[in-house]
Amino acid sequence: MDTETIEGVITPVMYSWGxxxxxxxxxxxxxxxxxTLDLCAGRGDLELPGxxxxxxxxLAYVPDELARTEGALLPDQTLLVVEATSAETAxxxxxxxxxxxxxxxxxLYLLVDRQERSCTLFSEPGELGYTRVEGPHPFGVAVRLPEPFDVDLDTTRF
Structure with missing residues (x-):
């Protein structure tokens, strides 16, 4: 079982089939x-220094050469971070x-809110969090992932 530390609290990470x-x-x-972009996709550790x-x-997408390191990466080394909510983590x-x-x-931070049945894309990170929010888009509506992905994400199967 994976664990993560959130606001100083060690939290188990569990995944349902859904x-x-x-x-x-x-x-x-x-x-x-x-x-095409030579990326690694996975669930590796992301450290928040300090x-x-x-x-x-x-799910996170990182350049393949960074994924070959043994330690945790930093959020700014990712290209996209995805979190799908569960009742416990929403x-x-x-x-x-x-x-x-x-x-x-x-x-880029893509929030797939399974309880609200919507997706929201956050971009333009800043000192207080994200300054640009696109959504929430109800499941079934395509979500545009900008460069470098340049893809319309089909959410009908969520």
Missing amino acids: HQSVIDVIRQQLRPSQE TGDCYVPD DTDRIVKRRRYGQFGAP
């Missing part, structure tokens, strides 16, 4: 971009991780 199916749909759609926190995103994904990923420079 949760994993959403992540799998995203992986399938972004596989061509992953290959906080003691370390997150394990549901507020953390919506509030805490949204703010922290933005503060630590993750360029």
Whole structure:
């Protein structure tokens, strides 16, 4: 079982089949971009320096050469971070991780809110979090992932 440290609290990370199916749909759609951009997709540790926190995103895309390192990466080394909510993690994904990923420079944060049945893309990270929000878009509406992905993400299977 994976664990992550969120706001100083060690938290177990568990995944249901419904949760994993959403992540799998995203992986399938972004596989061509992953290959073209030479990216690694996975659930590696993302450290938030100076906080003691370390997150394990549901899915992150990072340059392949960075993924070959043994230690944790930083959010600003990612190209995209994806979190899919579960009943237990929804507020953390919506509030805490949204703010922290933005503060630590993750360029794109896709929140797949399974309880609200919507997707929101956060971009333009800043000191207080993200300054640009696109959504929430109800499931079934395509979500545009900008460069370097330049893809319309089909959310009908979420």
